[in-house]
Amino acid sequence: MKTKSWITSGLLLLVVAIVLAGCGSSKESSTDSATNSKTLTIGNATDIESFDPHNNNNTSSEAVLVNMFDYLVKNDNEQKKVPVLATSWEQVNDTTWRFKLREGVTFHNGDPFTAADVKYTIDRVAKDSALKQNSYFKSIKEVKVVDDYTIDMITDGPDPLLLNRLSKMGAGILPSKYIKEKGIDAFLKSPVGTGPYKFSKWTKDDRVELVKNDKYFGEAPKWDTVVFRSIPEASTRVSELLAGGIDIASGIPSTDVERIQSEEGKQIVKAPIQRVLQLILRETEGTVTADPKVREAIDFAIDKQGIVDSIAGGAGIVTRTSVTPGNFGADPSLYKQTLYDPAKAKQLLQESGHAGAELNMTVSSQYKEYAEVVAAMLNEAGFKANLEVLEPSAFSERYSSKSFKEIFMIGIGNSLFDASNNYNRYLKTEAAGETDYNNPKVEKLLQDALVNMDPASREKQYQEVQQILAEDRPAVYLFQMEGIYGADNRVKFTPRSDEMFYADDITSVNG
Template structure:
């Protein structure tokens, strides 16, 4: 059976790594000329980008910037419907093959024409290079066949129920094959080139990314002359910059600052539930105290999740025992809005685990924006009998530990879901992926995850992921805390409606005047 999609017109978290081999300032100063201040948009973010390689980033903070430079074949609108970008139509010709018709007349920022060769280069690179952070999401692509200059077949090595989801998320940004073949990847990283509505201006690492309008964009004329993404990890500093009028939008506003911003002339708060779930991931390696299931259960029962939401989060959040929230394929709603807080039982579990005179020593690593949550959780754990050490890290250090899987017993992280599918959250618990991080290994979970990955029947596939969530809720390789809300402070000169996926498609942001 052939399925055909013909779409209409083109409609953070938060971790960061260092970019090896790049200077702290890259760009073309000549491009950063003086411009009308009313046409400059400045966004204060929690973290800098990892790099300008869309295939080698793994956090929302990076993707939220890069989506303005690198187009996808298709993307999600605000309702998560697929809309065309560099592809104008697509159809599934058999279980393993999708055919895409490409948009003609598109040029990269350096003037090179966009063709099927760029699609082939992009997806065969990310599918074959296992060193790339996004490889895990695209490794099932076996081949990209060029039919003609503006037609490609993407062939997978088996049934792939999520190909369209993958092509509209982080990692699917189209690269300029001729430019990279001619100049090399190092040159590309120093002066990146995409097809998007905004092009590279300059990058001052750990400070800001500046993008400038692409006057040759194939779609609607870009609304801003320049867009500045300022990396301001400290939340108090972000809010201060908003209040001083130095930024238009501040991400990740703490609950303690909401009222102050709301009562300041010319400022406002906007918020929306997002895909991100705050969680604690636990090491189950032999010899670790968290290898003991009673210890993991005691941690879960010692944490009063609703108290965290009511106090530290200022009431913005929904407690959960799963990281797949409603609105994502495969959500198990029986685990949503659920918490098992029971301090007496947590103390009893530690005794049953053999800790009668002193609880287990736990190091909880967290990157700085989540410090208030970690401090509250540390107090709760210690009340149950744990001996908790907080390890508060700057974003770059946290990212290095995350990439190298070198945390001790536990680390806290907010994980989003750009796929809008349960697989995005749970493939980390496949034995091969869990090795070195959680070392989780449950044969039943493994079978279900492997089967769901190639299951083209949506009904049975959904049940597989719901069963996985039930197992993980009992095994506890992670303790899920609550679904977060995106809280943004804005200047009244801009109109901004936050997206659930936390992206900043900057042309969706307009001036209020």
């Protein structure tokens, strides 16, 4: 059987990367996590962007901030809405929802939580287009204060997703009095929420330290201190876990699973997550990827199942859609599907007249190994793929500025648990400057679905969108990822599909 050159080169690169990372990392010791059962330390690949819940745009940020800032409602482990700062809610009419708020809650600085804070928070994120979360909330027209503990939230039209919006990043309630008196810059340096954990220290690109909120309105926090460490190199995260420097390590490579499992006192914990690894393709006039045959060639050139088997260690499910089962609007006909055909990829590229064309692909270092294999596959199909690997913070800045060239690779989750979260990026205004995708039929379907209160017809709208995008290919979807975590046996940890780290869902076996 013919050996696939991309597997050989990709695995060689992977081994070299791991060896070099292991040699170059400096091992820090944690005097907290291994010796103090009341301190929880989690190692992530990326740092938070800031302490502004309205101006962050990645899951790693939200996974930290959910411990500091409460939502009106939140998702439980089965994605059902449960009360937090709102005790009850009802839909008054198609455009108005009434929320009863929890009394007796205080912010970390002692200010009382009232309806004024909800109004300030939602008005800010809904009206300031410069905020990264604005696109999720701009349908909210007004928040009316009925009394100190009752508000009416009014949308500019029917909104089937209001509760979904209020249970995700961007809806973390801010202290209006504190910010109005001190200013937003002072808040960002010393952030204040109502959550079970309070801000202690942030060393950018190193760690966020939180301490328990003794005055939390809910169940008493389980940990004295919670530390989120930013450790971009997977090999370093593994080393820190084995050395006792962290209790939980996210994003464990398949090549390290056996090593962790064989270590006394350590374990591997797996769970399917919402995240789909994908290539986003620029269709801007004048770029090679503006040619539909080039985009199709890219799709046919990639052996998705081979990547899952060789690099992900089988922890993934190939897909031609990013709306996976469990999300509203999923199209099962595109799930577990792939079009790998290297001969056809070469043929399409020849027909396009772009054989030998350069493709510039950018990726965050956390997905470096996947990108190296994809680049090898594209080269084998007749492209000249140039790979740019950025540290997570630099990638995030490039992502926000929409300044990638032909392709960028990214893993995108779904905090709304709804197809709109995946596909609103292809609305004309949202796509401008990123993909520049523009399909009038898709535009109408997406706009109509945003105000469609009938679940059955709304689901069909999103399924039709997925079928069109599968042919237009503004993105090439690779596979749904599985979360692989390493953990110390001293903690009991069950991963969530939304990748949140609610510290109080993680318990110490020592009590």
